[in-house]
Amino acid sequence: MKISALSMQNKISPDDFTPLGSDFFGEESLNTEEVGYWKASWQRLKANKIAMFALVIIVVLMFFAFIGPMLSPYTYDQQVRGDEGMWPCLKHPFGTDRIGRDLLVRCMIGTRISMLVGIVSAVIVMIVGSIYGSISGLIGGKVDIAMMRLVDIVYSIPEILLIVVIKMIISEPLDTLINTVPAFYGLRRIGSGLIAIFLVYGCLYWVGMARIVRGQILQLKNLEYVTAANALGCSRGRMIREHLLPNCIGQLIATVMLQIPSAIFTEAFLSYIGIGVAAPMASLGSLTSEALNGINSNPYRVVFPAILISLIILSFNLFGDGLRDALDPKMKK
Amino acid sequence: MQLSRYIVKRILLAIVSIFAIVTITFFLMNLMPGDPFMSEKATEESRQKLIEKYGLDQPIYIQYEKYLKNLVKGDMGTSYVLQKGREVRTIIFESFSVSMKLGIRALILAVIAGITLGCIAGLTKDRLPDGLVRIFSSIGISMPSYVVAAILMIVLAVSLNILPLNYNKPGGWIMPMLTLATYPTCYLTRLTRASILEVMNQDYLRTERAKGMSEFVVVFVHALKNSLIPVITYLGPLTASILTGGFVAESVFSVPGLGRYFVSSISGRDYTMIMGITIFYSTLIVIMNLVCDILYKIVDPRISFE
Numbered sequence: 291m292k293i294s295a296l297s298m299q300n301k302i303s304p305d306d307f308t309p310l311g312s313d314f315f316g317e318e319s320l321n322t323e324e325v326g327y328w329k330a331s332w333q334r335l336k337a338n339k340i341a342m343f344a345l346v347i348i349v350v351l352m353f354f355a356f357i358g359p360m361l362s363p364y365t366y367d368q369q370v371r372g373d374e375g376m377w378p379c380l381k382h383p384f385g386t387d388r389i390g391r392d393l394l395v396r397c398m399i400g401t402r403i404s405m406l407v408g409i410v411s412a413v414i415v416m417i418v419g420s421i422y423g424s425i426s427g428l429i430g431g432k433v434d435i436a437m438m439r440l441v442d443i444v445y446s447i448p449e450i451l452l453i454v455v456i457k458m459i460i461s462e463p464l465d466t467l468i469n470t471v472p473a474f475y476g477l478r479r480i481g482s483g484l485i486a487i488f489l490v491y492g493c494l495y496w497v498g499m500a501r502i503v504r505g506q507i508l509q510l511k512n513l514e515y516v517t518a519a520n521a522l523g524c525s526r527g528r529m530i531r532e533h534l535l536p537n538c539i540g541q542l543i544a545t546v547m548l549q550i551p552s553a554i555f556t557e558a559f560l561s562y563i564g565i566g567v568a569a570p571m572a573s574l575g576s577l578t579s580e581a582l583n584g585i586n587s588n589p590y591r592v593v594f595p596a597i598l599i600s601l602i603i604l605s606f607n608l609f610g611d612g613l614r615d616a617l618d619p620k621m622k623k
Numbered sequence: 624m625q626l627s628r629y630i631v632k633r634i635l636l637a638i639v640s641i642f643a644i645v646t647i648t649f650f651l652m653n654l655m656p657g658d659p660f661m662s663e664k665a666t667e668e669s670r671q672k673l674i675e676k677y678g679l680d681q682p683i684y685i686q687y688e689k690y691l692k693n694l695v696k697g698d699m700g701t702s703y704v705l706q707k708g709r710e711v712r713t714i715i716f717e718s719f720s721v722s723m724k725l726g727i728r729a730l731i732l733a734v735i736a737g738i739t740l741g742c743i744a745g746l747t748k749d750r751l752p753d754g755l756v757r758i759f760s761s762i763g764i765s766m767p768s769y770v771v772a773a774i775l776m777i778v779l780a781v782s783l784n785i786l787p788l789n790y791n792k793p794g795g796w797i798m799p800m801l802t803l804a805t806y807p808t809c810y811l812t813r814l815t816r817a818s819i820l821e822v823m824n825q826d827y828l829r830t831e832r833a834k835g836m837s838e839f840v841v842v843f844v845h846a847l848k849n850s851l852i853p854v855i856t857y858l859g860p861l862t863a864s865i866l867t868g869g870f871v872a873e874s875v876f877s878v879p880g881l882g883r884y885f886v887s888s889i890s891g892r893d894y895t896m897i898m899g900i901t902i903f904y905s906t907l908i909v910i911m912n913l914v915c916d917i918l919y920k921i922v923d924p925r926i927s928f929e
Contacts, residue, residue: 446640448908450867451901452647454889458897459651551765558767563870563886578769582776582875589777596770604765 331540334616341612344605351602355402364392366399367570384594387580396572397594403573404554404602407484411491411553416546418492419499424530426500427507438504441497449494453556456493457565460486483567487557495549502545506538540617547610551603558599574599630917637913644905649690652894653683694902704893711899715881719903722873722880725796726865729803733861737808738854741815745850746842748820756812763809768868772802772875790878802872807861814857818850825849852923859912866904 335341359366369389378385384393426437464486510516510533519533560566561575574595581591681689693700699711706714744756766774775798779786787795822828823846831841869882877883881900888896 442636443640443643446636446909446912447644447647448863448867448905450863451905452644454885455648455651455897455901458889459654555767558769559867559871562767562769563874564890575767575769578773582769582773589781592773592777596766596773600762600766600770603767604762607765608761 327540331616335612338612338616341609341616344608344612347601347605348609351401351598351605352405355398355405358398359395359402362392362395362398364395366396366572367391378590385588385590387591393577393591393594396577397574397598399572400574400577400595401598401602403484403567403571404557404599407487407557408550408554408602408606410488411495412546412549414488414492415495415499415549415553416542418496420503420542422496423500423503424507424534427504427511428526428530434504441500444494445497445501447494450556450559452494453490453560454563454565456490457486457560460489461565464489483571487560487566491553491556495553499542499545499549502541503538506541507534510534510537544610544614544617547606547613550610551606554599554603554606574602626920629920633913633916637909640909641902641906644909645691645694645902646687648898648901649687650683652898653686699899699902700895702888702893702896704888704891704896711895714884714896715899715903718879718881718884721878722866722869722882725799725803725873725878725880726862726869728796729800729865729868730807730861732800732804733807733811733865734854736804737811738815738851740808740812742819742847744812745816745819745823753816756816760809760812763805764813766805768802768806768871769875771805772798772872775801776875788876790876795876796878799872799876799878802875803865803868806868807864810864811854811857811861814854815850818853819846822846822850852919855915855919855922859908859915862911863908866908 369391384397386392387396422437422441426434461483468485516529516533519529524533557566557573558575561573562579564576564579566575567573577595578592578599581588581595690700697712699715701707702709702711702714740756740760744753744760747753776788779798780788786798787793788798789795790799828841828846831845832838866882869880870886871882872878873880873882874886881904884896885900885904888900
């Protein structure tokens with residue numbers, strides 16, 4: 291074919307169309323393995339030194355809280371005669387309180403309560419919030435509007451005040467319930483105080499979660515692959531299980547992780563002002579509040595529970611931040 | 624047009640919320656086992672008289688109606704236990720003025736310190752000052768307020784003995800103020816830092832640098848102004864956090880404020896006081912959130928209305 295001298299066209303020869311052969315890119319680039327979402331997230335998390343360090347601290351604190359009390363020669367409510375008001379020593383590494391209870395084992399129990407409250411509340415919030423949010427998002431229309439109005443109202447109520455009120459009210463009936471109705475005997479080991487805190491959390495803190503889940507579902511609903519699945523006759527249950535949930539689970543976990551420190555904060559506040567777990571039981575909040583009364587004579591008693599509660603919240607905060615960055619790199623700032 | 628519709632919608636929502644709070648607190652209080660005169664060393668007869676006097680024997684919906692009517696007039700009933708016979712309204716006004724004085728000082732400190740530290744960290748990203756600020760703010764948001772109070776007490780009052788533990792002595796307000804301000808300061812620091820980092824990458828700042836503006840003008844006139852917008856949204860939660868922080872700070876340092884009354888009315892089962900303070904605080908927080916949200920929309924027209 292004759293080409294004009296002024297033509298801007300590229301000069302093409304048949305050689306340009308021969309296959310390159312498999313060795314053209316070299317060994318390196320052809321060997322890249324496909325990395326899945328969870329694996330990639332785990333790699334990102336592993337690279338985050340602060341988050342990994344926080345994870346180690348969380349694991350250590352777990353051992354301290356759940357295994358520790360078994361190894362201690364004392365129990366949390368045992369009053370050791372003659373050991374009242376001791377300074378930290380070999381026999382009692384954290385000292386003892388006014389009536390001779392070992393503070394080390396009481397701190398362990400307190401840590402256990404904080405951990406339990408944080409984790410269980412977060413799970414409750416996740417379950418309630420994601421069910422509510424996904425129903426609202428999937429059904430849409432008037433139901434969605436009505437459900438979201440309710441969320442708006444609950445969201446604008448300052449929860450800490452209502453928590454105080456609700457906690458005060460349900461404690462006593464709950465106590466009689468688990469002590470008189472045989473079906474609830476199993477709950478006695480947890481104690482009415484803790485159950486009340488969980489209930490309060492289930493009632494009030496789910497709204498943030500519900501909003502996030504609904505937002506995610508609305509976003510995903512409009513994506514092509516969901517339309518495609520719909521066109522192929524995918525049932526609603528299968529749609530949620532196989533297509534929607536796996537795609538927003540990362541953000542859900544990240545949000546739930548950041549819910550844990552806030553739950554621990556609330557429990558610490560409640561037990562500090564004296565409406566947390568019931569009396570012989572120890573909580574880091576109530577230990578600090580007892581210790582603050584004698585701060586002039588025994589300042590050391592404040593130190594351990596105060597450090598522990600801050601350490602728990604700090605490590606959950608740092609780990610939660612790291613997890614959020616790893617699971618949802620788009621949100622990273 | 625859109626803005627005014629948004630404002631009307633938000634105000635209606637706020638009214639519904641306040642009504643919901645009043646209703647929930649009222650019925651919850653009535654579900655509470657026992658009555659406020661149980662602990663009194665009085666005969667059955669005089670207890671009955673007290674119950675009749677306060678109308679506690681009437682059906683609950685009549686009591687509710689009465690409470691609502693009185694509330695609209697600003698009457699919250701009288702305290703049963705703590706300061707017997709005094710009006711809840713008067714107690715709230717008296718003690719809230721103490722809390723407010725402390726709260727406003729803490730708020731000003733938190734805003735100034737938080738924004739300053741956040742700017743320092745944001746402008747020295749990944750260098751030493753940034754690292755230090757980040758470490759301290761991470762620790763700061765992880766400490767419950769009673770831990771902060773304990774540290775301040777041990778360091779400033781017990782060991783160094785430079786500040787008094789008692790609120791009424793000169794300088795006694797400093798420690799409660801620091802306790803209240805710690806969490807919001809650290810939170811604001813993190814917020815400002817993130818916001819500055821985001822703004823610094825914007826095209827319009829590059830344009831300004833290219834036009835030859837001094838770095839000072841670029842940062843302090845143009846970047847800062849826009850990066851402070853998200854801070855407005857935090858002012859509502861900030862008020863809430865200072866108010867609830869007051870529960871602990873005021874009881875620890877025995878400040879005669881509303882927060883301490885709330886804690887002691889809980890332990891004293893003073894129903895009308897608890898109800899009055901809950902409604903008062905909740906309304907305050909709802910209104911603060913409302914004002915902040917509307918302000919936010921006015922300052923930044925890019926925010927969508929849905």
